[in-house]
Amino acid sequence: MRGTARFSNLQNIAELSQKMVEVKIHTVFHLVYRLIVLALVLPVATATVERAFSVMKIIKTALRYQMGDDYLTDCVVCYIERDVFRHIDNEVIVQHFQNMRTRRLDSAPLC
Template sequence: MRIKTNEYFTIFYEGVRGEAKLLTNEPSLPRTRKPPSRFVDSLPTSLSYESIYDLYHDEYFEIINNILNSLDSRFKQSIFPLLCKVEQFILSTANGTQDCDDAINIIDIDEFLTDDINVDRLNLELMMLPDYFSSINKEKKLGLKKITKISTVCELLNAQQLGKTMFYEYCKLITLYLTVPVTTATAERSFSVLNRIKTYLRCTMSQQRLNHVIIPHIHKDKLDLLDLNSVCSDFISKNENRKTFFGAV
């Protein structure tokens, strides 16, 4: 990895030092602290550096190693290889290439299908799936030559209500794949939002209202895409009293 080389650190160090000249004083080595005499034998010996370059050199590589270890622990989980196989299986069956030598077959993802998918029915659905997607592609004039995204598969299945009914087990497989919590980022984000939403002044807020407030706050990017005029029109049109009060839509 290029950033874990001494040459890269030297370039990085000199660049930062050059930009910092106008902002702060020249860096200096921290004063070496001596531990109390009664702790001399129990505490590790403190490192001493000959130059500020050596100090930042060790700190730089320590930070890089910590970042890489954190990424490895987050993304090299046991579920990841299985999810990759499931994704390849969904795409290969959608393209009708599951008979290739290097294609993932249903046996490879048997662990993912346990107790949730009717394998026999799924096999029957997979035989009809490529022809169905091909007909939808021609009918809607989508111009798809090869399906490379799960979102494209979902769009083809949602093109007609018949698709979800005919390929029920296949849709269930995609639903399971899309709902597997690969990371805990969403849950952690919810707890962070909780401190901002349920403040001391809102301590009597009910659980139902709290849920209704937190969900739009977390997914505000999707909420911004909504057309408020159409939402208001839909709200008014569902009640005669609202139509009388707000006027006809």
């Protein structure tokens, strides 16, 4: 591809992937194209994982002995996806829990 005039002036792999799609050669070299796409996505995926571990460290430090794994998972999801949760009104959540049936069983006295 380097010998072709269309590909000779490319500066980085992002331009290479765009040019492959423009020329429709990405279907011929589909494995090369997939490798390029994965290389382009890798820094974003790594940053996301690092951010998740950073958040987990903050939450775990603050509430070290007061939570189980499920609670920690819920807290981490809420913290990482906080932009999604900003659009949910707290009153809707309160109403949802108030409308739920009580799940506790009435326990009979043992005596």
